[in-house]
Amino acid sequence: MTSDEPRPSERSLVAGTVVLLSAFLLFVLELVTARALLPRFGGSPMVWTTSMLVYQVLLLVGYAYAHGLARQRSGRLQAVVHVVLLAVGVGIAYARLRTGALGGGDPAAMSRHPALDLVWTMLVTIAIPFIVVAATSPLVQHWQACRYPNRSAYWLYAVSNIGSFGGLLVYLVVIEPLLTVERQFMLWRLTFMVVAVALAALAIRARRFVSLAPAMPAQADVTEGLRPVRYQVLLWIIVPAGTSAMLLAATNELCLDLAVFPFLWVLPLSLYLLSFSLAFRSRAQPNGLPVGAIVTLVALVTTALSIALPAPLHMASISALLFGLCLAAHRELYRLRPAASRLTAYYLSIAAGSGVGGAVVAWLAPTCFVGYWEFQIAILVVWLGLVAATALDPQGCMRRGDTRQAGVLLGVVSYLLLTHLPERWIEVCLKVWPWGGSVAFRMSAAVVLSLLLWWGGLRRRRAAQWSIWPRVLAGVVIFYVECSMVERVRGDRSQSGRVTRNFFGVVRVQEVRHSATGIQLRQLTHGRINHGWQYVNPNLKGEPTSYHSPSTGIGRLLRLLQSQRERIRIGVTGLGAGALAAYPRAADQIVFYEIDPQVVALSVGPGAVFSFLSDCPGRTDIVLGDARQSLQAEQYRQGSRRYDVLVLDAFSSDAIPMHLLTREAISLYLAHLVQPGGVLAVNISNRFLDIEPVLADMAARFDLHALLIDSMGDSPVRARSLWVLLTRDPVILAAPELAEVGRPLGEKKITWTDSYGSPFQLLKWWNPQSRGLRMIPPRRAPKAATAPALLPEQTSVRRAE
Structure with missing residues (x-):
């Protein structure tokens, strides 16, 4: 030198x-x-x-x-x-x-x-x-x-x-x-x-x-890369494929219920990268198999309860599973590293495996699956790769008979069998008394395994006899994960009705019946959240339900404007089941902006299952495309649509499309309202996000009068709804029908623009309000809608021009 x-x-x-x-x-x-x-x-x-x-x-x-x-x-x-x-x-x-x-x-x-x-x-x-x-x-x-x-x-x-x-x-x-x-x-x-x-x-x-x-010196090959290349290359691809698929599937799980914004991209990706950084440290670390077993146990239990968890615990349960399993799998991937002469091939194989995992979640899953199954499948693949890598490791717990490692696995599986093994599988596999037999089996298995653990602790000098136990217990955990996956798949497939999935999510339609009242409904679910119901009974099917019933904020507003104006024009971002089409009179018009073609197909065409649009006496139109993009195109080519009411209700699952609630978007909506008597109605019902501060900021910025109406609805199917009404005409909000049930927005304000803002500021950190379905006996059968003199015009479906 x-x-x-x-x-x-x-x-x-x-x-x-x-x-x-x-x-x-x-x-x-x-x-x-x-x-x-x-x-x-x-x-x-x-x-x-x-x-x-x-x-x-x-x-x-x-x-x-x-x-x-x-x-x-x-x-x-x-x-x-x-x-x-x-x-x-x-x-x-x-x-x-x-x-x-x-x-x-x-x-x-x-x-x-x-x-x-x-x-x-x-x-x-x-x-x-x-x-x-x-x-x-x-x-x-x-x-x-x-x-x-x-x-x-x-x-x-x-x-x-x-x-x-x-x-x-x-x-x-x-x-x-x-x-x-x-x-x-x-x-x-x-x-x-x-x-x-x-x-x-x-x-x-x-x-x-x-x-x-x-050429690389021979000594560089001696210090690293101790396993046969044929095993290395296969696991270099399988392990990162599983963890990559798990990363994207976990991100989907979070975004479906919260919102689509960078924090929920960063959290899983950061944990994924952190697992790589920790796993690729040169200092000695324990085998990943017990770590994977523990986090699989904890996270499978909590993710099964995610619909009832507050936002922080919901994120923590999925994040724990992702980080723990990725850390365990990447540690074994590091143990499989080759000599320096094969360094670039090693990284190329890891990248190829990651690409395969990403392709499965991004393209194969929406095409082949009718539910969100890729998360469970990815967990199973990671576990299989983890066990295979541990089995090939000469220092792994599977080959050296480590009593401590086997004990950790034994305790995990004991807990699984005691409390969380799916009862349906036990009933089917063992053919025993459905309740008592399953409980007895769990308790017996836990006692036997605990005794074996105690016995193994007394015989530490013969620890090599334990070499079979890590393999058996890893197999039991894999079996449990597979059971969990199959249970979810079978549960989705066993539900009667129609299930479709595409780029925008999973849409499920099924008929449900309330045991106490006998009311039968057709229910629309997008993601994991119910987005509309319609009665199957012909005498009831024309009545709007849930978040759109007459006593909710939007129901009261539409009835008020109809009593004051001969005809009204209604714009709605998000079709759902089309329940708002129950309100227009023969002289009224309602236009729905819907981005998802599979949702449109449920209300229009030969395969329609909801009849709100076909039964509507007024004129109905559907614009296929993103609501904001479509409104921008209409403003550029046609000018203002001059809506009396523009309804914002375009949320998939519980996720909030940020671009529909930014300052620029609100300005666009106001341009499409009649002035000063137009009203912007926003459905802010959400389990995880408090959207009120964003709308409070918009009201102050655009000099709008605002009213928040919190209602349980008055139809036989009730769901708590929060509607915010924004207008430049204070007389509308001063009407008794609205003022008596509403309140002003809070003082807290949060600014959202196209280039700035994050839903992270809006998270409800504890005790989110339930949005569950409630059924009560109907007080009376509603009057049938008055038939118009002529058949209503056929609903037109068009794209933004």
């Missing part, structure tokens, strides 16, 4: 800094791009899932590029190729990474093929910069291994994951709250240019060491 050449520690510091910043940029780019795309694609949870699939594919391409480049013997060639690609990436970043390139588009075209349109948009904007940044970590590790052949370069992988984790944390805490989306892109471009210059300098200086290293 010459006098002017940096010492190894200095060069390691430079390499570590470049890898850290590259990983930081990689994940910030993921978040800001998906955040910019959310309004364009309707705020669907699948926006992030599909985006993650694109990221994983691009990561695979980046690793493949790094692997191919590392195989070139010429260091000069490696440096020239990478410097040229860096220059191209910087140029594309400055030309394409802007909100204008990501946020436009025809809403009609997007509603036909939203997933493909999302993929194409991302490929033409971020592909090259993303690939360049993704290739940094394996390339720098390869150059370090060539420069210092006697030192392990795997520590840089942990550094990379720390940088990724830091990027997620900084984006959540600093970047998103303080900067608009356009400024976020600007900051990313500037930082990328600095990193590109440093990386180019590193590549140029490393070219001589790469050329001097014709």
Whole structure:
């Protein structure tokens, strides 16, 4: 080493800094791009899932590029190729990474093929910069291994994951709250240019060491990579495929019930990356099998109760399972690492497995599954990979007969059998008395296993006899996970009715009957939340129910305006079961804006199961596409629609599409109302989010009068609803029908714009109000709707023009 050449520690510091910043940029780019795309694609949870699939594919391409480049013997060639690609990436970043390139588009075209349109948009904007940044970590590790052949370069992988984790944390805490989306892109471009210059300098200086290293030294292969390659490569793909699928499925589970916003993307992804960082530390760590068993137990129990948990516990239960299992699986993946000569192939296999897992959740699951089953399937795959990796490990608890490890597993399975094994499986498999037999079996199994544990503790000198127990107990846990998965699948399939799934979620229609009253209803469920009911009884089916019944905020408003005006025009964002179509008279018109074609098919066409629209005496229209995008297109081409009432009720499951409640969106809605007598009605009923402060800010900003009406409804099917009415005409809200049951909005205000805002500020941290279905005997049969002189016009379905 010459006098002017940096010492190894200095060069390691430079390499570590470049890898850290590259990983930081990689994940910030993921978040800001998906955040910019959310309004364009309707705020669907699948926006992030599909985006993650694109990221994983691009990561695979980046690793493949790094692997191919590392195989070139010429260091000069490696440096020239990478410097040229860096220059191209910087140029594309400055030309394409802007909100204008990501946020436009025809809403009609997007509603036909939203997933493909999302993929194409991302490929033409971020592909090259993303690939360049993704290739940094394996390339720098390869150059370090060539420069210092006697030192392990795997520590840089942990550094990379720390940088990724830091990027997620900084984006959540600093970047998103303080900067608009356009400024976020600007900051990313500037930082990328600095990193590109440093990386180019590193590549140029490393070219001589790469050329001097014709092959990896033999001693590098001796210290790492002790298992047969045929087992390694298979597990390099299976384990990350399972954890990647679990990551995306867990994110879907959270977004379906809360909202689609970066915090719920960052939380699971941060835990996923943190598990990589902890697992890839060089210091000795315990086997992952017992850790996986414990977190599987805890999380399966709590996720089964997630519908009744407050938001923090709901997030914690899913996060615990994701982090614990990923930590266990990634630790075994680290134990399966190869010699330094196969380093890039190792990372390429991990990226390929992650891509496979992402493809299953993003594309295969919405196409092949009629329910959200991928979470349970991913847990099972991770467990199978975890057990296989542990079985191949010479130091694992499965092969060395570790009494302590076996004891941990034994206690876990005892608890499972005692309290949480599905009773239906016990009844079917054992053919015993349904209740007493299952309880007796659980207690007996727990007692026997506890005695075995005590006996094994007395015989520590013969611990090798326990080598069979970890295998048996791991099999029992896998069986339990499989039972849980099959129970969920069978439960979805056994429900009578119609179930469909697409890019926007799962829609289920089924008939339910109340045992006490005998009332039969047709129920619409989107995600996990009921979004409408209709009576099957012909004498009742024309009556609006649940959140739209006459005594709710929207019901009172529509009846009031109908008593004052000869005809009214109603716009509704979100179709649901179409219950609001029960209100229009023959002279009235109602227009629904619905993004999900499968929801439209339930009310219009030969397969319709809800008759609110077909029975409506007034004119009904459906605009297919995102509500905001469609209203913008109509304003541009036709001007204001001049609605008397514009209803915001377009929420899938309990998730809130943020782009429908921003300052820019409210301004658009007001432009489509008659002035000053138009009313904006917002359904803010939600288990996890308190949306009132956002609307309070909008009322103050746009000089609107506001009233909140909290009602249980008055139909035989009751559901608590919270409606906020906003208008520039105070006389409307002063009417006794509204003023006597409403109250002003609170003093707390939170600002949301297209570029700023997070539902994290709105979380109800404890004791969320239940939105459960309540049935009571009807007081009287409602009067049948007066038939119009002529048949109502057929409902028209069109796209925004």
